[in-house]
Amino acid sequence: MPGCRSSHISAVFLLAAVEFISAEGLAKAASDPVEGRPNILLLVAEDMSSRVGAFGDAVARTPNLDRLANQGSRYTQAFTTAGVCSPSRASLLTGMHAISIGGQHMRAASRPGGGYVTVPPPGVKAFPEFLRRAGYYTFTDAKLDYQFSGVAAGSGPSTIWNTEWSGPPWEDEGETPTPFFGLINFQETHETGIFTPLGLGWPNSFMHLIVQVARAWLFGITGNDGPVKAADVELPPYYVDTPIVRDDIARHYNNIYRMDQRVGKILLGLEEAGLAETTIVVWTTDHGDGLPRAKRELYDSGLRVPMIIRWPERFRPQGMEPGSVEARLVSFVDLAPAILAWAGVDKPANMQGRDFSSPGAVQREFIYASRDRIDEFEDRERAVRDNEYKYIRSWYPDKPTGHPLAFRDNLEMMIEMWGLLETGRLNSDQRVWFENTGTERLYHLPSDPHELRNLVADPAHEAELERMRAAYISFAETVEDWSQESEAAMVARMWPGGEQPRAEPPVIESRKDLVTLRSLTPGASFAYRLNDEAERVYEAPFRAESGNEIRARAIRYGYLESDETRTVLP
Numbered sequence: 001m002p003g004c005r006s007s008h009i010s011a012v013f014l015l016a017a018v019e020f021i022s023a024e025g026l027a028k029a030a031s032d033p034v035e036g037r038p039n040i041l042l043l044v045a046e047d048m049s050s051r052v053g054a055f056g057d058a059v060a061r062t063p064n065l066d067r068l069a070n071q072g073s074r075y076t077q078a079f080t081t082a083g084v085c086s087p088s089r090a091s092l093l094t095g096m097h098a099i100s101i102g103g104q105h106m107r108a109a110s111r112p113g114g115g116y117v118t119v120p121p122p123g124v125k126a127f128p129e130f131l132r133r134a135g136y137y138t139f140t141d142a143k144l145d146y147q148f149s150g151v152a153a154g155s156g157p158s159t160i161w162n163t164e165w166s167g168p169p170w171e172d173e174g175e176t177p178t179p180f181f182g183l184i185n186f187q188e189t190h191e192t193g194i195f196t197p198l199g200l201g202w203p204n205s206f207m208h209l210i211v212q213v214a215r216a217w218l219f220g221i222t223g224n225d226g227p228v229k230a231a232d233v234e235l236p237p238y239y240v241d242t243p244i245v246r247d248d249i250a251r252h253y254n255n256i257y258r259m260d261q262r263v264g265k266i267l268l269g270l271e272e273a274g275l276a277e278t279t280i281v282v283w284t285t286d287h288g289d290g291l292p293r294a295k296r297e298l299y300d301s302g303l304r305v306p307m308i309i310r311w312p313e314r315f316r317p318q319g320m321e322p323g324s325v326e327a328r329l330v331s332f333v334d335l336a337p338a339i340l341a342w343a344g345v346d347k348p349a350n351m352q353g354r355d356f357s358s359p360g361a362v363q364r365e366f367i368y369a370s371r372d373r374i375d376e377f378e379d380r381e382r383a384v385r386d387n388e389y390k391y392i393r394s395w396y397p398d399k400p401t402g403h404p405l406a407f408r409d410n411l412e413m414m415i416e417m418w419g420l421l422e423t424g425r426l427n428s429d430q431r432v433w434f435e436n437t438g439t440e441r442l443y444h445l446p447s448d449p450h451e452l453r454n455l456v457a458d459p460a461h462e463a464e465l466e467r468m469r470a471a472y473i474s475f476a477e478t479v480e481d482w483s484q485e486s487e488a489a490m491v492a493r494m495w496p497g498g499e500q501p502r503a504e505p506p507v508i509e510s511r512k513d514l515v516t517l518r519s520l521t522p523g524a525s526f527a528y529r530l531n532d533e534a535e536r537v538y539e540a541p542f543r544a545e546s547g548n549e550i551r552a553r554a555i556r557y558g559y560l561e562s563d564e565t566r567t568v569l570p
Contacts, residue, residue: 037136037179037343038315039279041270042335044092044183045259046085046190047290050076050306051252059234061227061257064264065308068283072310073320078330079367079385080287082106083295083302084374088287088332090118090147093126093160095336095351098370100480102494103147105373105487106296112376113487118147119494119501119558122523123350126160126557127336128181129525133539134345137177139163143185148557159525159537159555168266170273178278179343184266188259191290194248195410226254236301236450237429238293239413240420248413252291280342281310282335292414293433296374297401298383298392299451303369309357315342318359329364329387330356352479368475372483377403380483381437384471390451391468392441402433442468494558503554503562510569514541519554519562528552544569 051060054069055076081091082098090096090103098104101120109115126146128138138161142153149156153164162177163169168184170176187193230246233253239245263283270276284307288294294301307330311320320326333353340347341355355361371381380395408414420426421434429452442465443451455461482490495501504520506528517526517538526538529551544550548569554562 038312039179039275040131040136040181040339040342041266041279041281042181042183042339043186043263043266043281043283045186045188045256045283045285047287047295048189048252048256048259048285048306049288049294049301049304051256051289052306054308055306059228059232059253061253062260064260064267065283068263068267068281068310069308070323072281072308072322073324073326075307075309075326075328075330077327077387078284078305078307078332079300079303079369080305080332081369083287083297083299083369083371085286086145086147087370087372089145091332092286092335093128093146094120094124095127095333095347095353096120096124097333097352097368097479098147099372099482100352101147102482102490104370104483106375107145107151108147109150110375111373111487111491114491114498116491116495117149117500117558119556120148121350122556123348124523124557125348125525126157127340128183129157129160129537130340130345130348131181131343132159132162133537134343135179136343137162137169137180138182139166139169139180140183141166141185143187157525157555157557158553158561159527168269170269170275176273176275178275181339181343186259186262188262189252189255189285189290191295191408191411193255194251194290194412196251196412226250226257228253228257238433238450238452240417240426240430242413242416244416245413248411249291252289277312277314279312280315281308282339283308284335292408292411292417293402296371296405296408298369298371298381298390300385300390300445300449303367303383303385317357320357328356329367329385331364331367334364366471366475368472368479370481370483371401373487375405375407377405382472382476382481384468384475385445386468386471388445389464389468390441390443390445391465391472392437393472394437394439394441396437397439398436400434400436402435440465440469500558500560501556502560503556505562505565506552506554508550508552508565508567510544510567513543513545515544515550515569516541517552521554521556521559521562524554524556524559524562526552526554546570 051057052062052065053060054066054074080088082088084106086107087098087104090098094101101124102118108118132138140161142165144153144156145151146156168182228250230250233246233249235241270279285305288302296302331353334356337347337351337353338355338357365386367385369383371379373379382393384391432452440456442455442461444455456465503524506517506519506526509516527535528538529535530544531549546569551564551566553564
């Protein structure tokens with residue numbers, strides 16, 4: 001879930017079921033879909049930085065993730081493209097920066113000036129659709145939130161997933177369809193899990209109550225019971241050491257513990273179903289901690305995420321031995337092309353990421369990230385990071401990013417921080433988040449990991465400032481940035497006349513038993529049925545005999561789906 005508007009929090013919680021593959025290996029994959037291609041399982045926790053024992057956090061209680069890390073590879077320099085849910089997920093699903101597909105604002109569906117669904121360029125598709133076209137069975141659970149979808153399952157392009165709202169198929173009776181790709185989300189760690197039902201007055205107390213009732217129903221979570229106590233917590237210098245702050249962060253740790261338990265159950269189920277030795281498992285998070293000065297930010301606390309990949313021996317890249325640690329820079333746009341490569345599926349030309357997992361992969365010099373409108377707060381920032389420096393450029397230099405925000409201000413520690421700020425009881429490290437950003441910021445990460453000392457005016461770092469500026473300019477010249485126009489203008493362009501466009505119905509053509517589907521809508525995908533068979537995603541002309549019935553719909557991302565076209569072949 002989000003840094004989201006309150007109208008969507010209830011919806012998601014209550015709707016949620018409340019040897020590296022070498023060239024030879026890929027050739028085999030194409031000819032032998034069951035034996036040659038791995039199953040792939042992507043596990044995504046919400047709102048969480050590297051608070052995992054295997055990543056060096058001595059406070060965290062994460063035995064299942066620690067075990068997974070010992071069986072796989074830990075990526076310690078993985079970064080999302082945004083510090084908040086919807087833009088980050090848009091990048092994850094497409095392998096493209098959200099700023100280049102109109103998905104950069106948080107979030108499209110709850111825009112204060114009127115919600116919308118993002119309409120990406122015609123060729124943009126979610127990578128699970130390419131997997132599905134290639135014969136993978138794709139599934140996910142109750143959450144989408146890709147900007148070209150709503151938050152909940154059932155609101156996005158129907159060509160992406162075979163099933164939504166579902167648990168792992170091996171938990172059902174019958175044989176698990178293979179090869180499969182599954183994406184499972186973990187709401188246990190979401191920011192809302194830190195909310196407490198304080199008597200704050202309407203609407204905050206009501207929101208807290210709703211969230212806690214929903215969490216108790218869905219997860220059996222009440223209060224702050226768990227192995228981590230407030231006294232255990234270690235605080236960064238930008239937080240005040242108070243019981244409230246410690247309680248909130250301890251609650252976050254205990255939610256992580258509950259998420260870890262659920263991960264353990266899923267992995268155990270995978271093993272008991274006999275699928276562990278044929279399934280690549282990826283665990284990561286959608287962005288940084290759901291805490292102040294983390295979520296929604298371009299600091300590492302908002303962008304840097306833990307990532308673990310466990311390869312079965314037959315699919316393990318050379319050099320990635322169990323328990324290995326990989327420090328190369330990885331961007332969220334890199335996950336889509338990597339997963340497609342594991343499946344033996346060609347990367348679309350428009351994907352901006354790269355497969356990072358092969359032994360010969362060219363390593364990144366930089367990662368890039370963006371921040372635009374956050375709920376009701378207008379903003380625009382861009383960040384570039386390498387292994388030593390972070391550069392952030394702001395288009396609103398007179399605004400702080402520590403600003404009032406209705407959703408975030410439900411956090412008890414945020415309420416306290418506002419009070420301490422107003423009464424002058426924050427020190428310089430704690431105040432800096434509440435001060436105007438300025439046009440540029442430069443941080444030396446080895447000496448300033450919390451990004452508190454802006455070096456832009458320091459002559460000793462002038463050469464590095466120029467280098468990072470140049471890196472941003474190069475990125476801006478390569479990746480189109482839709483925030484060059486206002487959000488209102490962008491929406492007007494995507495939704496002419498203020499109406500969501502609708503895809504044109506497909507035309508079904510048959511010649512010599514070969515059926516072709518086409519539409520006047522550029523970039524449309526097609527979902528079709530042949531007689532009473534299960535729905536498929538159209539990839540190429542297919543054979544069908546006289547008398548067969550074909551039903552087809554056109555699906556363009558961000559458009560309403562077309563009406564169905566039906567025909568019986570003569």
